[in-house]
Amino acid sequence: MKCVLLCLFSIQLLIAEEVEKYTFVLPGDSRLQEVSAKVSLEELQSKHLQEIIDQMFLIARGERSDMEKGVMVGLAAPQIGILKRIILVDTGVEMGKEELGQLEVFINPVLLKKSSTIVMEREGCYSVADCLCGIVPRSESVVVQALDRNGFSLTREFSGMTARIFQHEIDHLEGIRFPDRVGPDGVLHWVKEDEYPEYRKNWQQWKVLCSWSDWCAMKSGKKHN
Numbered sequence: 001m002k003c004v005l006l007c008l009f010s011i012q013l014l015i016a017e018e019v020e021k022y023t024f025v026l027p028g029d030s031r032l033q034e035v036s037a038k039v040s041l042e043e044l045q046s047k048h049l050q051e052i053i054d055q056m057f058l059i060a061r062g063e064r065s066d067m068e069k070g071v072m073v074g075l076a077a078p079q080i081g082i083l084k085r086i087i088l089v090d091t092g093v094e095m096g097k098e099e100l101g102q103l104e105v106f107i108n109p110v111l112l113k114k115s116s117t118i119v120m121e122r123e124g125c126y127s128v129a130d131c132l133c134g135i136v137p138r139s140e141s142v143v144v145q146a147l148d149r150n151g152f153s154l155t156r157e158f159s160g161m162t163a164r165i166f167q168h169e170i171d172h173l174e175g176i177r178f179p180d181r182v183g184p185d186g187v188l189h190w191v192k193e194d195e196y197p198e199y200r201k202n203w204q205q206w207k208v209l210c211s212w213s214d215w216c217a218m219k220s221g222k223k224h225n
């Protein structure tokens with residue numbers, strides 16, 4: 001019994017170490033504004049790169065365990081300080097539904113097509129201040145080309161929420177975050193963590209605004225909320 005307990009303890013320690021290897025960089029970190037590098041086929045086959053992908057899944061799944069918080073539906077490698085063109089996207093989630101879909105990894109993703117139909121929707125991000133959200137214009141549907149983790153090329157079409165997540169995550173690979181897409185004439189909101197359920201219902205009428213200059217200060221690392 002003692003041995004079993006010890007093994008379990010060791011496994012737990014191992015998992016804890018794995019999760020701690022990479023963490024979210026702060027919103028003012030300059031890496032979030034850099035362009036990430038393409039992953040070569042040779043690099044993709046390496047143990048190191050495959051470990052990075054595993055780490056990204058571990059981090060994202062950890063964040064998804066608490067549905068009361070802002071829910072993680074996508075993750076880009078630069079958000080955890082890795083300047084490589086790797087993203088995770090929940091390809092099954094739908095706006096307004098409580099259930100999550102399945103996270104998938106996409107390497108070197110490229111948007112081959114973006115629909116001319118633009119949709120305004122709310123977005124948040126783990127790489128801006130905790131409580132910052134905004135109304136972001138995005139194409140309603142996209143065609144994505146990428147590699148899977150085994151190096152096979154894929155081309156798929158997505159619409160709605162999933163198309164939005166792809167645009168958000170691929171922006172991270174270019175050093176762009178959602179407030180940059182909102183722009184100085186758009187709408188940024190402050191939303192406290194315990195206000196998220198209300199925000200999901202009433203984001204269009206939200207009254208607590210964040211100014212463009214506050215976002216610029218945050219981005220340059222001068223200010224945190």
Ligand SMILES: [Zn+2]
Nearest residue numbers: 124125126127
């Ligand atoms: Zn983000």
